[in-house]
Amino acid sequence: MSDFTKLPHDTVTLANVTIPACLLGQEGDLLRTDIAISGGRIAEARDIALSVDMAGAMVFPAFVDMHTHLDKGHIWPRSPNPDGSFMGALTTVRADSSARWSAEDLRPRMEFSLRCALAHGTRAIRTHLDSIAPQDGITWPVFRELQEDWADRIDLQAVCLIGCDKWTDDDGPFGHTADLVAGTRGGVLGMVTYPMDDLRDRIRGFFAQAAKRGLDADFHVDETMDASVETLRDIAELKIETGFPGRVVVGHCCSLSAQDETRALDTLDLVAKAGIDVVSLPMCNLYLQDRAEGGARTPRRRGITLVHEMRERGIAVSFASDNTRDPFYAYGDMDMLEVMREATRIGHLDHSRTDWVESFLTAPAATCGFDAPSLAPGAPADLVIVKARSWTELFARPQSDRIVLREGVQIDRTLPDYAELDPLMTT
Numbered sequence: 100m101s102d103f104t105k106l107p108h109d110t111v112t113l114a115n116v117t118i119p120a121c122l123l124g125q126e127g128d129l130l131r132t133d134i135a136i137s138g139g140r141i142a143e144a145r146d147i148a149l150s151v152d153m154a155g156a157m158v159f160p161a162f163v164d165m166h167t168h169l170d171k172g173h174i175w176p177r178s179p180n181p182d183g184s185f186m187g188a189l190t191t192v193r194a195d196s197s198a199r200w201s202a203e204d205l206r207p208r209m210e211f212s213l214r215c216a217l218a219h220g221t222r223a224i225r226t227h228l229d230s231i232a233p234q235d236g237i238t239w240p241v242f243r244e245l246q247e248d249w250a251d252r253i254d255l256q257a258v259c260l261i262g263c264d265k266w267t268d269d270d271g272p273f274g275h276t277a278d279l280v281a282g283t284r285g286g287v288l289g290m291v292t293y294p295m296d297d298l299r300d301r302i303r304g305f306f307a308q309a310a311k312r313g314l315d316a317d318f319h320v321d322e323t324m325d326a327s328v329e330t331l332r333d334i335a336e337l338k339i340e341t342g343f344p345g346r347v348v349v350g351h352c353c354s355l356s357a358q359d360e361t362r363a364l365d366t367l368d369l370v371a372k373a374g375i376d377v378v379s380l381p382m383c384n385l386y387l388q389d390r391a392e393g394g395a396r397t398p399r400r401r402g403i404t405l406v407h408e409m410r411e412r413g414i415a416v417s418f419a420s421d422n423t424r425d426p427f428y429a430y431g432d433m434d435m436l437e438v439m440r441e442a443t444r445i446g447h448l449d450h451s452r453t454d455w456v457e458s459f460l461t462a463p464a465a466t467c468g469f470d471a472p473s474l475a476p477g478a479p480a481d482l483v484i485v486k487a488r489s490w491t492e493l494f495a496r497p498q499s500d501r502i503v504l505r506e507g508v509q510i511d512r513t514l515p516d517y518a519e520l521d522p523l524m525t526t
């Protein structure tokens with residue numbers, strides 16, 4: 100669908116726009132104001148003569164998608180999840196990656212997702228990259244190429260992804276992976292944690308490797324509805340014990356939602372004390388969690404972590420896309436407005452605080468160390484503008500006629516055609 104209006108190039112005041120007050124550092128919910136653009140940046144409105152009445156259109160800074168898997172993206176047609184389960188996802192991706200993830204296969208799929216994200220209004224992305232040797236040596240050079248080629252459009256970071264059972268100290272293969280990460284701008288050390296007898300030693304070793312290289316840490320944690328799984332506590336206790344100096348973010352944390360309330364809240368107190376940030380991936384959780392074999396049972400427990408209780412404790416909470424048309428999530432289009440709409444519905448973000456929009460903008464930027472999205476004069480005019488004038492209008496429709504400005508210029512939002520990937524999808 101084409102943009103709901105065509106804006107004049109560059110120097111203009113967008114009069115009568117609607118903005119969440121928190122994005123301007125003000126109290127309250129939505130407010131009406133003017134935003135001026137000049138020289139590709141937000142400017143002072145009073146200095147600009149040309150004005151367009153935007154009739155209350157909502158304006159957001161371009162989005163930050165801080166937890167994605169670009170390397171897995173779009174393999175669904177050749178490697179669908181056989182039963183929609185977590186194990187089905189894991190085994191299918193493993194088979195697909197070992198057989199097919201050459202640079203020639205990875206690059207067009209990763210770039211496809213970047214083109215979708217750009218068209219939908221995202222300007223910064225962190226991706227996890229499956230990094231068990233020898234895959235690390237194939238994928239990370241492709242990532243570095245893309246990071247370079249896309250530098251003027253999307254700021255990219257990458258995290259290595261391995262299960263904690265594959266973790267080794269610097270003498271083993273993971274030492275080499277950690278060096279690859281450290282040698283990459285925006286590289287972050289990552290691991291998936293699940294119960295193991297010596298998990299705490301592994302996390303200690305992992306923190307030491309990250310600290311030695313000056314890296315931040317990004318974990319996949321407790322992505323299960325098994326209430327007995329609480330590796331989140333281990334990570335929080337060990338961050339405090341080791342005094343790990345980098346930023347730490349944990350993704351998923353689904354098992355908290357299945358635990359006894361008192362125990363879960365005690366864990367959150369620990370997470371707050373440790374200064375750990377959280378990213379919730381509710382669309383992927385809905386797809387995988389509490390799915391019964393054969394699909395003949397209605398899911399009861401929906402997997403979203405305790406986002407309200409986290410915010411109450413001052414824990415930074417973000418939401419992100421996670422997987423895109425791969426065995427971990429069959430759908431998704433790297434659209435942060437979809438993530439915001441779905442997270443609002445799934446997590447009941449409405450009828451609570453008025454600053455949840457920060458969880459899609461400033462919170463992920465701060466957690467990852469990306470430039471802060473801003474509407475203040477001097478900030479780049481990287482904006483997403485929708486015809487909707489209120490939250491109900493925003494979340495009722497997909498906003499397929501939105502405007503995306505990058506440095507003040509209205510971009511072509513044509514989405515890439517899935518048929519482009521057909522040559523890679525032969526089975």
Ligand SMILES: [Zn+2]
Binds near residue numbers: 166167168227350
């Ligand atoms: Zn993930």
